[in-house]
Amino acid sequence: xxxxxxxxxxxxxxxxxxxxxxxxxxxxxxxxxxxxxxxxxxxxxxxxxxxxxxxxxxxxxxxxxxxxxxxxxxxxxxxxxxxxxxxxxxxxxxxxxxxxxxxxxxxxxxxxxxxxxxxxxxxxxxxxxxxxxxxxxxxxxxxxxxxxxxxxxxxxxxxxxxxxxxxxxxxxxxxxxxxxxxxxxxxxxxxxxxxxxxxxxxxxxxxxxxxxxxxxxxxxxxxxxxxxxxxxxxxxxxxxxxxxxxxxxxxxxxxxxxxxxxxxxxxxxxxxxxxxxxxxxxxxxxxxxxxxxxxxxxxxxxxxxxxxxxxxxxxxxxxxxxxxxxxxxxxxxxxxxxxxxxxxxxxxxxxxxxxxxxxxxxxxxxxxxxxxxxxxxxxxxxxxxxxx
Amino acid sequence: xxxxxxxxxxxxxxxxxxxxxxxxxxxxxxxxxxxxxxxxxxxxxxxxxxxxxxxxxxxxxxxxxxxxxxxxxxxxxxxxxxxxxxxxxxxxxxxxxxxxxxxxxxxxxxxxxxxxxxxxxxxxxxxxxxxxxxxxxxxxxxxxxxxxxxxxxxxxxxxxxxxxxxxxxxxxxxxxxxxxxxxxxxxxxxxxxxxxxxxxxxxxxxxxxxxxxxxxxxxxxxxxxxxxxxxxxxxxxxxxxxxxxxxxxxxxxxxx
Numbered sequence: 001x002x003x004x005x006x007x008x009x010x011x012x013x014x015x016x017x018x019x020x021x022x023x024x025x026x027x028x029x030x031x032x033x034x035x036x037x038x039x040x041x042x043x044x045x046x047x048x049x050x051x052x053x054x055x056x057x058x059x060x061x062x063x064x065x066x067x068x069x070x071x072x073x074x075x076x077x078x079x080x081x082x083x084x085x086x087x088x089x090x091x092x093x094x095x096x097x098x099x100x101x102x103x104x105x106x107x108x109x110x111x112x113x114x115x116x117x118x119x120x121x122x123x124x125x126x127x128x129x130x131x132x133x134x135x136x137x138x139x140x141x142x143x144x145x146x147x148x149x150x151x152x153x154x155x156x157x158x159x160x161x162x163x164x165x166x167x168x169x170x171x172x173x174x175x176x177x178x179x180x181x182x183x184x185x186x187x188x189x190x191x192x193x194x195x196x197x198x199x200x201x202x203x204x205x206x207x208x209x210x211x212x213x214x215x216x217x218x219x220x221x222x223x224x225x226x227x228x229x230x231x232x233x234x235x236x237x238x239x240x241x242x243x244x245x246x247x248x249x250x251x252x253x254x255x256x257x258x259x260x261x262x263x264x265x266x267x268x269x270x271x272x273x274x275x276x277x278x279x280x281x282x283x284x285x286x287x288x289x290x291x292x293x294x295x296x297x298x299x300x301x302x303x304x305x306x307x308x309x310x311x312x313x314x315x316x317x318x319x320x321x322x323x324x325x326x327x328x329x330x331x332x333x334x335x336x337x338x339x340x341x342x343x344x345x346x347x348x349x350x351x352x353x354x355x356x357x358x359x360x361x362x363x364x365x366x367x368x369x370x371x372x373x374x375x376x377x378x379x380x381x382x383x384x385x386x387x388x
Numbered sequence: 389x390x391x392x393x394x395x396x397x398x399x400x401x402x403x404x405x406x407x408x409x410x411x412x413x414x415x416x417x418x419x420x421x422x423x424x425x426x427x428x429x430x431x432x433x434x435x436x437x438x439x440x441x442x443x444x445x446x447x448x449x450x451x452x453x454x455x456x457x458x459x460x461x462x463x464x465x466x467x468x469x470x471x472x473x474x475x476x477x478x479x480x481x482x483x484x485x486x487x488x489x490x491x492x493x494x495x496x497x498x499x500x501x502x503x504x505x506x507x508x509x510x511x512x513x514x515x516x517x518x519x520x521x522x523x524x525x526x527x528x529x530x531x532x533x534x535x536x537x538x539x540x541x542x543x544x545x546x547x548x549x550x551x552x553x554x555x556x557x558x559x560x561x562x563x564x565x566x567x568x569x570x571x572x573x574x575x576x577x578x579x580x581x582x583x584x585x586x587x588x589x590x591x592x593x594x595x596x597x598x599x600x601x602x603x604x605x606x607x608x609x610x611x612x613x614x615x616x617x618x619x620x621x622x623x624x625x626x627x628x629x630x631x632x633x634x635x636x637x638x639x640x641x642x643x644x
Contacts, residue, residue, distance in 0.1 A: 025472055125642060137494040155493075163493055179482065179636035207485055209498045229498035236500030266502045322448065350450055350471040387473040
């Protein structure tokens with residue numbers, strides 16, 4: 001067992017970092033994945049990945065910040081070995097963004113080395129006005145699992161190994177109107193040169209954060225939205241609402257409505273409970289998606305779950321200060337389906353963590369004959385992650 | 389989300405700890421001596437500190453480091469500077485509102501009041517202690533019971549017995565406060581049955597920002613051999629120039 005004892009160099013941090021011209025941090029992880037479809041007794045797909053993330057920040061002159069972030073992944077295992085069509089390799093090299101910054105540096109029969117620059121922006125911090133240009137993460141979410149307000153990069157709850165998420169190729173102008181309020185405008189171009197352009201107003205009142213947003217989503221819909229974070233007694237209470245209506249046939253269509261509402265509470269013994277519900281209106285006559293599609297594709301705020309209604313619950317508890325156990329679950333009523341995700345994370349040292357994660361998806365899907373058949377997918381992950 | 393309550397806990401602990409330090413601080417009554425010691429670090433408009441907290445357990449150690457800015461008791465901003473996993477996270481408190489800025493996901497998270505009740509990674513400092521510190525002046529009856537020398541300094545030994553209806557968790561507290569500088573050098577906390585629960589000792593008395601203060605605190609729980617929490621003040625500044633605008637969501641995202 002790796003047991004690296006790390007003493008954090010406190011004296012280094014005691015230095016004044018304000019005058020430093022740059023910073024570099026990141027992590028290195030190794031994750032083993034098994035994937036099983038339908039029966040645990042079948043053939044498991046096995047995959048392994050070394051994942052290195054680097055975040056570089058430069059502060060060359062006073063109001064300017066330059067940020068570059070990259071993830072480098074060495075992937076090997078069955079998905080690569082059995083990728084005879086080259087589709088898997090292509091999907092890794094593919095970009096959702098306008099700039100093409102994902103590169104398969106090496107593409108061999110048994111392994112792929114991919115580099116993806118997912119942050120590349122400069123930011124001018126001019127008193128109350130911030131201007132950010134380039135590939136950046138614009139995160140407008142208020143809830144924790146499904147984020148209808150997160151128009152620029154949606155978060156996938158299942159992809160726990162990539163919490164940074166891809167960046168948006170965008171221009172963002174933020175104006176801080178007060179200590180806890182701001183107004184901003186952001187414009188993003190995606191791979192197909194569709195424009196997402198929106199404003200966001202944020203304010204704090206009655207111990208609640210409120211936000212209001214509106215604009216154009218991916219060149220196809222007009223949308224408005226609102227979100228909040230506050231509390232009911234001691235419980236966190238958050239929500240996000242969206243309404244989209246196609247630009248084409250604006251008069252003839254009713255539009256689609258989306259809402260997520262969540263509650264969170266931490267007990268005195270650190271036990272944390274979270275609940276969230278999502279209403280995700282689906283266009284009439286749309287096909288039922290499969291779990292595999294749901295899991296893999298990059299999410300859009302118009303497509304946050306595979307069913308119209310989804311419910312989430314999670315309990316998390318630090319069994320010891322080093323060992324945290326979490327059990328997450330989702331219910332997809334229309335599919336008589338569920339997701340169960342137990343996981344444990346153990347802190348091996350200040351900088352090294354070990355995680356064991358299971359994800360089980362199950363639901364009834366119509367096959368080509370129109371007969372409902374239960375499909376169950378099992379995923380298992382073992383991960384060591386070293387932060388630096 | 390797994391790590392989040394741990395991280396949030398550490399930010400809050402940091403915030404509260406600094407408030408406590410402010411709460412810790414000439415022939416006087418026992419009450420006045422305790423008040424003087426209390427005012428030693430408290431009672432300033434603004435403050436800044438760089439701190440390291442080490443949790444020591446028989447089989448493992450963990451360390452967190454942070455910077456903390458305070459204005460009165462209303463405003464606080466804490467920046468985690470280590471370990472790397474949590475580095476860069478910041479916490480803002482403005483009155484009853486609290487936020488966490490997470491640079492990894494570029495998101496501001498409003499924290500519910502239940503997060504305030506959190507401890508940090510099994511540290512021996514509970515938030516309850518930290519929150520209730522300021523009441524050592526108000527909520528207890530103070531009596532000088534003897535005099536002792538602690539690390540070469542003559543001290544008053546003062547017994548604190550809680551007032552009838554005071555909202556305190558301790559049955560008794562004994563403080564050692566130095567005669568010359570009114571430094572609280574040692575404290576013993578007893579439960580309602582008068583059993584010792586934990587001992588807090590201050591070391592490394594240094595002049596920081598022109599003021600003589602202990603810069604290292606060790607907290608040892610009585611019933612857990614080998615357990616200890618050490619807090620080291622790497623830098624402290626009093627009455628620095630800060631305005632309310634420093635404690636903003638904008639500054640949370642850029643403070644270094």
